[in-house]
Amino acid sequence: MAVSGYPPIMQESLRMLEQTRAFRATQIMPRMTLAEREELLREWHPDYREESNREVKIGPNKGQRLANRLVDLLETRGIVDPAKVNLDRVDYDVDILVAGAGGAGVTASLIAHENGAKVLLATKLRIGDANTIMAEGGIAAATRPEDSPEKHFLDTYGGGRFSNKVDVISALVNDAPLIVEWLRDLGCMFDVQPNGDLMMTFAGGHQIRRTHSCKDLSGMEFMRVLRDEFVNQQIDLIEFSPVVELLLDDQGRCAGALLLNLDTNELLVVKAKAVILATGGMGRLHPSNFPTTNHYGATADGLVVAYRAGANLLHMDSVQFHPTGTFWPPQSLGLLITETMRAWGAHMVNKNGDRFIHELETRDTEAASLIREVQGRGNGIPTPDNTYGIWLDTPMINILTGIPDKVATHFAGIVHRFNLYGIDVNAEPILIYPTQHYQNGGVEIDPDGCTAIEGLYAAGEVSGGVQGRNRLGSNSMTDIFVFGQRSARHAVDYIKKAATGAPSLRHVDAYNKQLEEMNLRSDISSPLLFPDYMRKEVRARSVGR
Amino acid sequence: MNVEEKLIPIYYLGQRYDVPAGLTIMTALEWLGYVYTHGCGCRGGACGACSTMYRVGGDYKLHAGLACQTMVVPGMTLVQIPYYPRPVTKYSIDEKITDPSQVLLRLFPAIQKCVGCGACARACPQNLRPIDYVAAALRGQWQAAADLSFDCLMCGLCAARCTGELVPHSIAMFVRRYYAKLVRIKPQYLVDRSNEIKSGKFVPGVKQLATTSLEELRRLYDARSFENVDGNKH
Numbered sequence: 001m002a003v004s005g006y007p008p009i010m011q012e013s014l015r016m017l018e019q020t021r022a023f024r025a026t027q028i029m030p031r032m033t034l035a036e037r038e039e040l041l042r043e044w045h046p047d048y049r050e051e052s053n054r055e056v057k058i059g060p061n062k063g064q065r066l067a068n069r070l071v072d073l074l075e076t077r078g079i080v081d082p083a084k085v086n087l088d089r090v091d092y093d094v095d096i097l098v099a100g101a102g103g104a105g106v107t108a109s110l111i112a113h114e115n116g117a118k119v120l121l122a123t124k125l126r127i128g129d130a131n132t133i134m135a136e137g138g139i140a141a142a143t144r145p146e147d148s149p150e151k152h153f154l155d156t157y158g159g160g161r162f163s164n165k166v167d168v169i170s171a172l173v174n175d176a177p178l179i180v181e182w183l184r185d186l187g188c189m190f191d192v193q194p195n196g197d198l199m200m201t202f203a204g205g206h207q208i209r210r211t212h213s214c215k216d217l218s219g220m221e222f223m224r225v226l227r228d229e230f231v232n233q234q235i236d237l238i239e240f241s242p243v244v245e246l247l248l249d250d251q252g253r254c255a256g257a258l259l260l261n262l263d264t265n266e267l268l269v270v271k272a273k274a275v276i277l278a279t280g281g282m283g284r285l286h287p288s289n290f291p292t293t294n295h296y297g298a299t300a301d302g303l304v305v306a307y308r309a310g311a312n313l314l315h316m317d318s319v320q321f322h323p324t325g326t327f328w329p330p331q332s333l334g335l336l337i338t339e340t341m342r343a344w345g346a347h348m349v350n351k352n353g354d355r356f357i358h359e360l361e362t363r364d365t366e367a368a369s370l371i372r373e374v375q376g377r378g379n380g381i382p383t384p385d386n387t388y389g390i391w392l393d394t395p396m397i398n399i400l401t402g403i404p405d406k407v408a409t410h411f412a413g414i415v416h417r418f419n420l421y422g423i424d425v426n427a428e429p430i431l432i433y434p435t436q437h438y439q440n441g442g443v444e445i446d447p448d449g450c451t452a453i454e455g456l457y458a459a460g461e462v463s464g465g466v467q468g469r470n471r472l473g474s475n476s477m478t479d480i481f482v483f484g485q486r487s488a489r490h491a492v493d494y495i496k497k498a499a500t501g502a503p504s505l506r507h508v509d510a511y512n513k514q515l516e517e518m519n520l521r522s523d524i525s526s527p528l529l530f531p532d533y534m535r536k537e538v539r540a541r542s543v544g545r
Numbered sequence: 546m547n548v549e550e551k552l553i554p555i556y557y558l559g560q561r562y563d564v565p566a567g568l569t570i571m572t573a574l575e576w577l578g579y580v581y582t583h584g585c586g587c588r589g590g591a592c593g594a595c596s597t598m599y600r601v602g603g604d605y606k607l608h609a610g611l612a613c614q615t616m617v618v619p620g621m622t623l624v625q626i627p628y629y630p631r632p633v634t635k636y637s638i639d640e641k642i643t644d645p646s647q648v649l650l651r652l653f654p655a656i657q658k659c660v661g662c663g664a665c666a667r668a669c670p671q672n673l674r675p676i677d678y679v680a681a682a683l684r685g686q687w688q689a690a691a692d693l694s695f696d697c698l699m700c701g702l703c704a705a706r707c708t709g710e711l712v713p714h715s716i717a718m719f720v721r722r723y724y725a726k727l728v729r730i731k732p733q734y735l736v737d738r739s740n741e742i743k744s745g746k747f748v749p750g751v752k753q754l755a756t757t758s759l760e761e762l763r764r765l766y767d768a769r770s771f772e773n774v775d776g777n778k779h
């Protein structure tokens with residue numbers, strides 16, 4: 001073998017890993033029962049740690065436990081002082097405002113536009129700079145004749161620890177095959193077999209191969225095709241202008257939003273009869289102090305503005321940690337290694353060269369077992385930084401498939417990324433540890449994407465109810481397109497009859513008053529918009545920060 | 546992050562700064578106190594928001610890379626290009642495209658100005674060769690052009706360097722969509738499943754599950770039989 005890309009301290013465990021390969025090639029790992037899984041989760045999953053969640057003292061979910069870092073942002077004032085905003089000067093007057101230009105937002109915009117609505121899409125970064133573009137594995141749908149929406153339902157519900165809303169999952173699994181067809185007909189280049197059939201892979205917790213992939217760049221392919229179509233349809237778009245507050249009329253109906261132009265610092269007033277929130281997740285809050293796979297803008301903004309406007313959240317006491325986050329080199333800490341690698345045969349192996357779990361259990365289970373292996377059993381692989389990870393044996397993919405360049409061709413993106421650091425994942429494994437990946441819950445929706453506020457919709461990662469307390473791999477791509485479409489369709493009908501009144505920020509005044517009465521004070525304001533990565537030393541010396 | 550605290554000089558917009566070796570351009574600028582609004586998206590080499598041009602020391606070579614993926618090196622002088630103008634080309638991918646080569650030339654007239662210099666290939670952070678996929682498109686080799694361009698992030702670095710002022714990634718986008726939708730054959734079972742869904746075939750079955758008791762669902766869940774995954778060969 002060529003020179004190892006790993007430091008000397010890891011070499012011993014690398015030898016063990018190579019020695020056990022022949023044995024592992026035919027080893028059959030048992031699947032866990034529900035009861036075993038539940039016990040493992042209670043003991044080792046971060047959701048069950050006391051310090052991960054706390055009771056929120058204000059708002060629709062008052063008294064319930066939510067992710068700690070999110071509560072920090074809910075128990076504080078907005079970044080806008082309502083007294084200083086002139087809502088009479090309207091910058092945009094549209095039918096539907098879509099907030100967030102990831103997969104859910106662009107889908108909602110396309111469908112609303114197609115159905116005759118005047119749409120404005122506002123987003124924080126550029127269109128497509130989103131979690132969607134990072135998705136590697138693919139999209140789940142029961143398209144094969146031997147698969148069915150019923151099977152997809154059972155897998156999703158059990159995967160979500162039976163907490164998902166059943167009417168919402170029903171919509172998800174029913175529409176999923178239509179979505180694959182829609183994407184295909186927009187010109188997405190799915191992986192196909194030589195006979196033209198779609199190539200299908202496994203994702204954890206699914207009983208059958210139902211992940212449709214586009215190499216290891218699935219989200220990138222979906223996002224760039226949707227973006228191309230969006231540009232072709234010439235729908236209005238404002239980039240670098242995040243939503244910082246929603247506007248409600250005197251009946252409490254959603255009536256638009258305030259945007260912040262990040263270049264000029266100017267507030268823009270958008271009047272709309274309906275708003276579709278598609279602002280994605282909260283990875284960049286680093287819940288429970290984990291690194292994250294998420295893009296730069298994943299700061300829970302949508303949750304914050306919806307909550308202040310009175311929409312309730314669901315399942316925000318549970319965060320998805322992806323079992324296979326990059327753990328070495330430190331420069332790549334937390335970056336995702338797609339589950340598909342395990343589906344193609346990559347084993348998770350401890351310092352003794354042993355597997356310890358079936359690699360395709362649900363993610364919460366896999367993550368908990370990894371944490372147990374390292375913290376509970378002391379079987380982690382040591383790094384020079386005094387931290388401990390687990391091996392993901394990638395060369396096993398070539399061995400098990402019998403295709404010597406399977407890793408090189410199917411996982412070109414990952415090969416390229418590690419090559420930059422002198423690690424050849426065709427020949428050596430990857431050191432991994434769980435990383436924050438997905439916000440399981442969010443603003444509660446019904447099967448049409450409706451929230452508790454009339455005229456306010458939520459679609460994609462910002463929404464709650466679809467995935468319950470644990471999402472299955474590949475089900476989020478399904479989610480964002482299904483509910484991007486459904487929310488847009490419902491909103492188009494709604495605006496025809498909606499008697500939306502003049503927009504106001506009275507709800508923000510009321511929220512602030514409550515904060516004051518409860519003596520809730522904080523030196524941050526929300527939404528956060530961007531994570532704070534400034535070093536203490538720099539902050540201490542800088543003006544106005 | 547535990548990085549080697551050895552400081553090396555880099556030049557950002559002409560200004561000298563000393564930053565720890567071992568950081569990427571993006572994390573080095575953040576280490577200095579720079580707060581990104583533009584020029585940072587996925588932070589994982591997928592979105593192309595952080596396109597960067599740089600030279601190193603006295604070397605004449607102009608390099609291109611992604612700030613989130615490229616490590617700082619001593620004497621690096623750099624600028625990020627968070628946005629690169631490209632003409633908007635309007636089209637729809639449908640059966641009306643009967644002569645794709647002609648449509649290609651109409652939509653992207655600059656494609657004929659490719660001089661074969663290869664500057665694009667030297668700029669591409671994905672190690673693609675726009676020169677090759679552009680040539681394949683010109684020859685009407687749709688599958689080759691689609692495959693050769695598949696890993697494109699649409700970062701625009703090739704367009705920034707292109708001698709013939711082409712926007713290679715726009716050409717590739719059109720070609721891939723055309724190929725995937727109209728050249729490839731649509732699997733019949735996908736059409737069949739879609740018709741079944743539209744006819745409501747699965748609604749009763751799903752509804753029944755949705756109203757089944759939790760106890761029974763837990764039993765069904767544990768009793769699932771899995772398609773064979775061990776020894777995955779296909």
Ligand SMILES: Cc1cc2nc3c(=O)[nH]c(=O)nc-3n(C[C@H](O)[C@H](O)[C@H](O)COP(=O)(O)OP(=O)(O)OC[C@H]3O[C@@H](n4cnc5c(N)ncnc54)[C@H](O)[C@@H]3O)c2cc1C
Nearest residue numbers: 100102104130131132137138243280297460461474476477
């Ligand atoms: C690395 C990675 C790999 C993944 N792989 C898969 C996979 O293989 N299969 C799968 O099913 N799922 C996968 N997921 C999950 C999936 O990608 C996401 O859950 C999904 O893309 C979310 O889509 P979205 O449109 O809801 O949000 P996003 O795609 O994140 O889009 C949200 C958009 O809103 C913008 N925004 C944020 N705040 C504001 C604001 N205040 N105002 C306006 N705009 C705002 C954001 O910048 C962003 O552009 C993966 C996730 C990651 C991070």
Ligand code: SF4
Nearest residue numbers: 669697698700701703
């Ligand atoms: S082909 Fe061009 S746009 Fe695409 S990744 Fe390479 S340099 Fe960037």
Ligand code: SF4
Nearest residue numbers: 659660662663665707
């Ligand atoms: S840089 Fe432009 S002109 Fe030169 S080979 Fe590439 S596409 Fe052709």
Ligand code: FES
Nearest residue numbers: 586587588593613
């Ligand atoms: S930030 Fe997305 S490619 Fe660098």
